Each structure stands twice: as C-alpha cells, then as structure tokens.
Amino acid sequence: MATGERTWQRPTIFRTRRVKWAVYAGFLAFFVWSAVGIGFDPRRVLQGIGNTAVLIGDFLPPDATARELNRIIAKMLESVAMAMVATVTGIAVSIPVAFMAAENISPKPLYALNRGFISISRALNAIIVAILAVKAVGFGPLAGIITITFKTVGFFSKLLAEDIEDIDMGAVDAVRATGSSPIQTLLYGVVPQIIPRFAGLSVYRWDINIRTSTVIGIVGAGGIGSVLLTAFNRYDYQYVSAILLSIIVVVLFAEGVSAVVRRRYQ
Amino acid sequence: MLHVTNLQKTYHSGDEALRGVTTSVEGSETVAMIGPSGAGKSTFIRCVNRLTEPSGGEIELDDTELTALGDDDLRAARRDIGMIFQEYNLIERLTVMENVLSGRLGYVSAWQAFRRSFPPADIKRAYEILEQVGLGEMADKRVDELSGGQRQRVGIARAVIQEPKILLVDEPTSSLDPETSNTVMKLLTNIAADRSIPVLINIHEVNLALEYADRIVGVHDGELVFEGTPNDLDEPALDRVYRGTDIPDTTTDGEGSTETDDQEAPLTTTGSTAGGV
Amino acid sequence: MSAEQPSWQRFDRRRRIGRFLAVLAVAVVVVASWQFMDIGVVDPDTVPREIADLLTRMYPPDVAYTPQIIGPLIETIHIAALGTVGALVLSIPVALLAAENTTPNAATFWLGKLIVTVSRSVNTIIWALIFVVAFGSGPLAGAVAIAFRSVGFLGKLLGEEIEEIDFGQLEAVRATGASSLQLLLYGILPQVKPALIGLVIYRWDINIRDSTVLGFVGAGGIGVQLFQSVNAFAWQSTAMILLIILGVVVVTEGLSAYTRGLVR
Numbered sequence: 001m002a003t004g005e006r007t008w009q010r011p012t013i014f015r016t017r018r019v020k021w022a023v024y025a026g027f028l029a030f031f032v033w034s035a036v037g038i039g040f041d042p043r044r045v046l047q048g049i050g051n052t053a054v055l056i057g058d059f060l061p062p063d064a065t066a067r068e069l070n071r072i073i074a075k076m077l078e079s080v081a082m083a084m085v086a087t088v089t090g091i092a093v094s095i096p097v098a099f100m101a102a103e104n105i106s107p108k109p110l111y112a113l114n115r116g117f118i119s120i121s122r123a124l125n126a127i128i129v130a131i132l133a134v135k136a137v138g139f140g141p142l143a144g145i146i147t148i149t150f151k152t153v154g155f156f157s158k159l160l161a162e163d164i165e166d167i168d169m170g171a172v173d174a175v176r177a178t179g180s181s182p183i184q185t186l187l188y189g190v191v192p193q194i195i196p197r198f199a200g201l202s203v204y205r206w207d208i209n210i211r212t213s214t215v216i217g218i219v220g221a222g223g224i225g226s227v228l229l230t231a232f233n234r235y236d237y238q239y240v241s242a243i244l245l246s247i248i249v250v251v252l253f254a255e256g257v258s259a260v261v262r263r264r265y266q
Numbered sequence: 267m268l269h270v271t272n273l274q275k276t277y278h279s280g281d282e283a284l285r286g287v288t289t290s291v292e293g294s295e296t297v298a299m300i301g302p303s304g305a306g307k308s309t310f311i312r313c314v315n316r317l318t319e320p321s322g323g324e325i326e327l328d329d330t331e332l333t334a335l336g337d338d339d340l341r342a343a344r345r346d347i348g349m350i351f352q353e354y355n356l357i358e359r360l361t362v363m364e365n366v367l368s369g370r371l372g373y374v375s376a377w378q379a380f381r382r383s384f385p386p387a388d389i390k391r392a393y394e395i396l397e398q399v400g401l402g403e404m405a406d407k408r409v410d411e412l413s414g415g416q417r418q419r420v421g422i423a424r425a426v427i428q429e430p431k432i433l434l435v436d437e438p439t440s441s442l443d444p445e446t447s448n449t450v451m452k453l454l455t456n457i458a459a460d461r462s463i464p465v466l467i468n469i470h471e472v473n474l475a476l477e478y479a480d481r482i483v484g485v486h487d488g489e490l491v492f493e494g495t496p497n498d499l500d501e502p503a504l505d506r507v508y509r510g511t512d513i514p515d516t517t518t519d520g521e522g523s524t525e526t527d528d529q530e531a532p533l534t535t536t537g538s539t540a541g542g543v
Numbered sequence: 544m545s546a547e548q549p550s551w552q553r554f555d556r557r558r559r560i561g562r563f564l565a566v567l568a569v570a571v572v573v574v575a576s577w578q579f580m581d582i583g584v585v586d587p588d589t590v591p592r593e594i595a596d597l598l599t600r601m602y603p604p605d606v607a608y609t610p611q612i613i614g615p616l617i618e619t620i621h622i623a624a625l626g627t628v629g630a631l632v633l634s635i636p637v638a639l640l641a642a643e644n645t646t647p648n649a650a651t652f653w654l655g656k657l658i659v660t661v662s663r664s665v666n667t668i669i670w671a672l673i674f675v676v677a678f679g680s681g682p683l684a685g686a687v688a689i690a691f692r693s694v695g696f697l698g699k700l701l702g703e704e705i706e707e708i709d710f711g712q713l714e715a716v717r718a719t720g721a722s723s724l725q726l727l728l729y730g731i732l733p734q735v736k737p738a739l740i741g742l743v744i745y746r747w748d749i750n751i752r753d754s755t756v757l758g759f760v761g762a763g764g765i766g767v768q769l770f771q772s773v774n775a776f777a778w779q780s781t782a783m784i785l786l787i788i789l790g791v792v793v794v795t796e797g798l799s800a801y802t803r804g805l806v807r
C-alpha cells in the first residue's frame with residue numbers, strides 16, 4: 001500500500017504558516033513605508049556614504065590648540081562634577097521614592113503616585129529634561145544637576161522598589177513583633193535585605209550619569225556638550241574629534257571603574 | 267495571663283479562619299495548640315500580637331486589652347510578647363548577635379537601631395542567652411551560615427531577650443528533623459520554666475505536644491474542639507481535632523477501622539498557610 | 544566577682560575605618576565638585592519654585608495642537624524602526640568579530656571591539672550631529688545615527704551570547720561538511736535567536752526614546768516640534784508634545800515586554 005510522500009516543514013511559533021508570512025509581510029510593508037517616510041533615496045544614501053568618507057578625513061587627526069585643550073579639560077571636569085553631585089542627590093531622593101513605590105510596604109495611592117513619577121522620569125530623554133531645566137533655572141551646570149538627578153531617580157527608584165518588593169516579609173514581621181517602630185522595622189528588617197544590590201546599582205548609575213553629563217551641554221545644561229556644539233557649528237572638525245576623544249576616554253574610564261566595583265561587591 | 271475571648275478572623279477572600287475561639291494561658295504553663303493544616307492555629311497566634319488583625323473578639327494580656335490599643339501602645343505591648351516563627355524569620359544577612367539584639371528594638375530609638383548601639387546591659391544579656399541556647403561562640407556569624415536548628419535557637423534567643431511576659435511559638439519544629447525538634451522543644455520549655463513565663467505553642471507533631479505541654483488545645487476548622495491535659499487526649503478527642511467528626515466520647519464498637527494511631531494523624535503537614543501577611 | 548562588661552561592635556575596626564573613609568571620600572568629592580562648578584549659593588527655595596512655575600505654565604496642555612504632532616511623531620517611529628533594523632543587520636558581523644570564539648584572528652577581534660567601543664561611547668545625539676553634516680539635515684541622518692549607536696549595543700551583547708554557545712552543536716554541523724555560512728545559519732543563529740530578538744526589541748524601546756530628541760540637532764522627528772515650541776515658550780503646546788511622547792513610550796514598553804515574553 002503506497003503512502004503519499006511525507007513532507008516536513010520547519011516548526012514555527014506562529015499559529016500557522018500563513019500567520020507567519022502575514023506577519024513578515026506586515027513588517028516588510030512597515031519598513032518600506034518607513035524608508036519612504038524618511039526619504040530613503042539610494043542616491044542620497046550613496047552620496048551620504050561618500051560624504052562620510054570625506055568627513056573622516058576632516059575629522060582626523062584630532063587637533064586642539066593649547067587654549068582649546070584647556071577649555072576641554074575645564075568643561076570636562078564640569079561634566080564630571082555635575083555627574084558626581086547629581087548621582088548623590090539623585091540616589092538620596094530615590095530612596096524615599098523607592099520605598100513609596102514598593103507595593104508591599106506602601107499604601108495604594110502613594111504607590112501609584114510614585115510609580116507615575118518614575119514612569120515620567122524614565123520616558124523622557126535626558127535632553128528633553130535638560131532643556132526644560134534650562135528654561136526653568138537658566139543655563140549652566142545647575143540645570144544639568146537637576147536633569148541628572150531627575151533621571152537618576154527614575155532609574156534607581158524603579159530598581160530599588162523591585163528589590164524591596166522581593167524581600168522576605170517574614171523577617172520583617174519578626175522585627176515588627178518585637179515592638180519596633182516603623183522606622184526601626186525599615187532600618188533593621190528591610191534595609192539589610194536590599195543592601196547587596198545597592199552598591200552595584202549606584203556605581204552603574206554613576207557610569208550612565210557620566211555619559212549623560214557629556215551631552216546635555218548641547219542644550220545649555222553645562223558640561224562639555226556646549227563646547228562640542230560650538231565646534232560643530234564652526235565646522236572645526238578636528239577640534240570636534242579632540243573633544244570626542246576626551247569624551248570617549250572619560251566614558252571608558254567610568255565604565256572601567258563601574259565594572260571593577262560591581263565585580264567586587266556582587 | 268492571656269485571655270482570648272471569642273476570637274474571630276475572616277479574610278478578604280471570605281475564608282473564615284477563626285470562628286470564635288476562647289481559651290486562656292495562665293501562670294507559667296505550657297499550652298500546645300494542635301490541629302490539622304488550615305485549622306487556624308497560625309492565624310490565632312498571629313492575632314494575639316496583631317500581626318494579623320482579628321475581625322472580632324477580645325485578647326487580654328495581663329489586664330491590657332490588646333485589640334483596643336493604638337499603634338504606639340501596641341508596639342509597647344509587643345515588647346512583652348516574644349514570638350518565635352516557623353521559618354525562623356531571621357534577617358539572613360545580619361549576624362547572630364544583631365538578630366538577637368533586634369529583640370530589644372522596642373526599647374531603643376531609631377538612631378540607636380541604625381547605629382546598632384544597644385545599652386551594655388542588653389549586650390551582656392545577649393551573650394548570656396546565647397550561652398544558654400548553646401550558640402555562645404557564634405555571635406558574629408552570619409545567620410545564613412547556620413543550620414536550621416541553630417537558626418531556630420537564634421529565634422528563641424531573640425524572643426527571650428525581650429524579657430517577655432509570654433512566649434508565642436508558631437510551629438517551631440516543622441522544618442526540623444525529629445532529633446533537633448526534641449532539642450528545640452526541650453530548650454524552649456526549659457528557658458520558659460527558668461523565667462517562669464507561660465508558653466503557647468502551635469505544633470502539629472502530636473507526640474511532641476503530649477510530651478512537653480501542660481495543657482493541650484485542639485482546633486479544627488477555626489473552632490476549639492478540645493481543651494484539656496495530655497492525658498485527656500484520647501482517640502476520639504484526636505478524631506475530633508483532626509477529622510472534625512462528632513464521635514461521642516465512648517466508642518463501643520471500636521472495630522479496627524483504619525488508622526487510629528496517635529502517630530498517624532499529623533504526619534507531614536506543610537506549614538499552615540492561614541497566616542496572612 | 545566583677546566581670547568586665549562585654550562589648551560588641553557591628554563591624555570590626557578595619558571595616559569601620561573603611562566605611563568611614565568611603566563616606567568621607569564621597570563627601571569630599573561632592574563638595575569639591577560643587578565648588579568647582581561655581582554655581583554659587585543656591586537659595587533652596589528658588590529651584591523648586593522655578594520648577595513649579597514652569598510646570599504650572601504647562602497646564603492645561605494644548606490638546607488642539609495634536610494634529611500637528613502626529614506627522615513628526617510617525618517620522619520619529621520610522622527613524623527608530625529603520626535605525627534598529629539597520630543596526631541589527633550590521634551587528635551580526637560585528638558580533639562575530641567581537642566574539643572570541645568566532646573571530647578569525649586577533650586583529651579582527653580588536654577591530655570588532657573597537658567598533659563596539661566607539662559606537663557605545665558616543666551618544667546618539669552626537670552621532671546625529673555628525674550625520675547631519677554627512678547626509679544633510681532630516682530623518683535620514685537620524686536613522687543612521689540610531690543605527691550607529693545601536694550597532695555597538697547589539698554587537699557587544701550579541702557577541703557575549705555567541706561566546707556562550709554550545710560548541711558541540713557547531714562541531715556536529717561542521718562534521719556534516721557544512722560551509723561557514725551554513726554553520727552560521729544552522730549552528731550559531733538558532734542558539735542565539737531568542738536572545739537576539741529580545742535584545743533587538745529592548746534596543747528598539749530605547750531607540751524610540753532617543754529618537755524623540757534628534758530633531759534638536761536637525762535629524763528629524765518630533766524633536767523639531769519640541770525644540771520649536773520650547774524656544775517659543777509655548778508651554779502648553781510643549782506639554783501636549785510631552786504627553787504624547789509619554790504615551791508612545793508607554794505603549795512601546797508594553798509591546799516590548801509582551802513580545803519578549805513570547806520569544807523563548
């Protein structure tokens with residue numbers, strides 16, 4: 001008795017192969033639409049690639065006069081200083097916010113409010129926050145500190161709140177049962193359980209803050225970003241290159257420190 | 267000493283964990299509360315110091331009505347109640363010493379708690395109690411490095427350093443092997459006797475209850491179904507507690523129906539989950 | 544018999560000194576930084592007051608402005624989508640170069656690492672500045688900037704995934720006489736696919752947020768609108784734009800979490 005030929009097809013997570021092809025087609029259509037939307041013209045792209053090649057020549061070698069070099073150093077220090085201060089203030093503010101945003105220890109309305117605040121902080125790009133800060137308090141590093149503090153709170157509080165939600169509530173109960181006050185319960189029962197991750201998270205965020213501090217100057221919030229923008233506007237690409245180099249060096253250094261600290265304490 | 271009248275607890279889910287339990291603990295006796303899982307034993311104990319809020323009833327400790335206390339007064343009252351938990355509930359990352367000292371939190375300020383600067387008298391007491399429970403050398407060890415039995419002893423030390431008027435113990439032995447269980451029970455009763463304080467123990471190993479308790483209280487499905495001395499706990503009584511059957515006291519036709527063995531009843535009941543957070 | 548009062552400290556001497564020094568160091572750095580920035584004495588009232596002032600000006604948001612925002616918003620989504628896809632394509636070879644076990648030789652390994660490092664250390668908006676010069680202002684430059692930033696991110700993490708794969712599976716495929724490309728398709732890709740898809744979606748989520756500001760430097764998207772309304776002090780329009788951005792980010796995050804849950 002001859003059986004028909006057995007076929008095999010690669011298994012797929014989509015319910016049927018039709019759905020799979022439909023989804024793929026949908027994506028393709030979307031990307032074509034996107035390409036048209038942004039003016040993806042092969043000629044323009046090629047021209048752009050050509051321009052980039054030329055540009056690389058303009059960028060190299062990086063060059064800065066002595067005065068320009070001093071400016072880079074001064075402004076870079078300003079960036080780093082902003083990041084330092086703002087990381088500390090950001091973490092300080094994050095702590096109460098995190099406790100208020102932890103479902104297991106915070107009353108509902110407070111929880112919702114703080115989670116909302118955290119969401120806003122995380123949704124807005126640092127540059128947007130920077131521009132608003134500049135409009136509020138004027139140009140300069142103060143706006144930068146406000147920006148980075150705000151962004152730090154969103155990041156740090158969310159992760160800290162998740163940590164708090166994961167703790168062993170039994171131990172907290174036991175501390176409560178001895179007759180301790182709410183603050184003592186927090187300090188003795190909750191805090192020891194969240195400390196391990198605290199150091200690692202702090203230095204991780206500091207790393208990110210260093211990066212942020214190098215660009216928010218573009219909208220006037222202090223730091224080396226403003227120097228970079230001016231250089232671009234003057235078509236002084238070798239100077240731009242020098243600035244970029246200094247940014248890369250600082251960012252890599254911060255990343256290195258962060259990696260070392262996290263390895264030691266985790 | 268402790269008088270509980272008509273204690274009720276109904277959870278939001280509608281679950282009636284306690285349907286009006288009345289009992290008391292006097293003098294310096296040891297009372298064991300037995301019953302199947304979900305009977306309400308844990309809920310009862312947790313209601314006494316209001317870790318779980320009762321839905322109704324009265325709890326009187328030494329002429330103080332606990333259910334009527336405001337937050338500050340409740341905290342003061344909790345200092346007098348030493349609680350020992352099933353899963354030890356120690357702060358794992360901290361040392362033995364820190365966990366024991368946490369029993370004195372009700373007597374120090376938040377700042378002292380943060381700085382861990384407890385009065386010298388407390389420190390002295392802590393070392394003494396650690397000696398007594400056999401952990402004298404372990405004061406600076408982290409709790410997560412200890413065995414189950416050792417952890418339970420830290421829990422006992424923590425409760426005892428409070429100098430409480432009563433000890434409430436929630437299933438101290440369910441996570442322990444039989445030999446360690448005996449050691450812990452012996453320790454518990456000795457320490458309590460030493461200080462002449464009453465103990466209320468939730469326990470589901472009936473043999474341990476029989477051996478160590480002065481009085482036994484049996485709970486089934488949120489109701490008190492037995493109260494008496496270990497001698498009074500005969501088979502019909504056990505049935506009432508563990509099966510809730512309304513068997514009259516004297517059984518004339520005791521044909522070998524199945525399992526009527528003291529040991530049988532509560533073999534391995536996983537910890538009661540009736541306790542809400 | 545008088546026994547000496549036993550004492551107890553939470554941390555031993557060395558650790559206490561260590562902790563003290565650490566706190567001191569941080570304090571010194573913070574104070575020095577503050578002095579350096581020469582911000583002067585800031586009246587603790589001023590900052591909250593000024594921020595509150597700004598926020599009140601934003602209320603109520605100008606809902607009527609919405610139709611004008613839709614176009615640029617869609618452009619932003621396009622930028623993020625294309626940039627992410629472009630990065631995906633480019634990141635596969637980069638990841639192979641940057642992974643110890645698949646890179647042909649030391650030189651290619653360092654090349655891969657270099658590409659990844661440069662890409663990751665330069666903020667998206669700086670890339671945008673560069674590509675506006677090369678491609679002219681507009682969303683094309685924005686998409687390229689997004690792609691360039693994302694290549695490093697994807698390349699690094701994908702490279703790490705590749706380093707973790709099971710070699711036995713590759714050997715078996717090679718033993719059948721498969722070519723290098725087939726090895727990639729049948730041996731490597733199936734093992735890293737779930738992680739890769741997760742990473743791409745994660746990066747796309749981040750790219751949406753990044754794309755919202757590219758307009759500030761002329762690289763298209765809703766940033767253009769936002770920049771204009773902020774500079775014109777049109778706070779209520781600004782508020783509307785921010786709300787819409789908020790909405791888009793929330794939706795994106797939801798989608799991201801959902802699809803990452805599907806891909807296992």
